[in-house]
Amino acid sequence: MTTESSGTSASNTADIVAKAGRYYRNTRYLMFVVVMGFGIAFLYDGFIRYPRHNRELKALQDENEATTDSAKKQQLAVKIKEYQHHNDTSLLIQKLLGFSLPPLGIALLAWSLHRSRGEYRLSGTKLSVPGHPTIDLDDVKSVNNDLWDRKGIVWLKYETPNAQQGEIVLDDFVYDRPPTDAIYDVIAEKFGLNKDEDENEDAADNDAAGDDEDAASRTDSESSDAQR
CATH class of the missing domain: 1.10.287 (Helix Hairpins)
Structure with missing residues (x-):
């Protein structure tokens, strides 16, 4: 992952920079x-x-x-x-x-x-992507990560305070994967995407556990009927 120190940041947080893959x-x-x-x-x-x-x-x-x-x-x-x-x-x-x-x-x-021109750059909450104005993550109105797990692609729809609208595409195949994934992780944390995925996984695990309990109950019931 490529990082660069941000000279304007008081906390000296490092920029996350993803260059062409x-x-x-x-x-x-x-x-x-x-x-x-x-x-x-x-x-x-x-x-x-x-x-x-x-x-x-x-x-x-x-x-x-x-x-x-x-x-x-x-x-x-x-x-x-x-x-x-x-x-x-x-x-x-x-x-x-x-x-x-x-x-x-x-x-x-x-x-x-x-x-694959230029670079993705996340500096604090400021995201720069070629072909788009630099936006704040608060400008992002919706995130579509349906293809992230399979293809490493996420779409970000934004609207800036001066009414500029657009859709940013982050692709960890076109640009370096580790820093692109790191940028996505920041976005996912901000918008609670990982939390939603964890909740879905927990729900799936609970459903599977419930199915196992139902199957076990049916087996016990059938065994009791056979003994009678």
């Missing part, structure tokens, strides 16, 4: 390289390799038609079988893929970098 960024760089690589390969096939194969195949076919040597014809026939003719449609598909994948890779990388 390293795993998230690295996988996006890898995806960019793979997509660009496929694009270059398709362009190479469409403009160079496939046309060259077609020329080589045509030369072998012409030579096979021109020769009268049966042994050589057999040799040429074997070589011809090693080639596949690439028609205009096949060449066009390779070129279209080659021209479309590189821009797609660039767009994917740009979107990923934009999505």
Whole structure:
């Protein structure tokens, strides 16, 4: 977890700072390289390799038609079988893929970098998230943590004193997990989210215990009836 001392805080509480997730960024760089690589390969096939194969195949076919040597014809026939003719449609598909994948890779990388730009920062009760004004946790009107346990995503709807409204998304996959989780813990404590989860777990445990007691009572009753 990355922390920085807050110079304006009298209590010297540390800021919680979550920068772009390293795993998230690295996988996006890898995806960019793979997509660009496929694009270059398709362009190479469409403009160079496939046309060259077609020329080589045509030369072998012409030579096979021109020769009268049966042994050589057999040799040429074997070589011809090693080639596949690439028609205009096949060449066009390779070129279209080659021209479309590189821009797609660039767009994917740009979107990923934009999505993980900047940092989350919690300084006391002040929360800063890229794309939103710095808000106080008291400005948060609702918290949706339905996907937190499964995916590490939480939504915070806010309204500032000057009537700015928006919805912040905290994602511990896009940004460093430990500090993002630490920010969420502060929010969960403030809004009693962990308390609600504990109460739900206690209720579930009580229900399970009640079911066990009912099952035991039915078993005892059945045993008594059998003895009679």
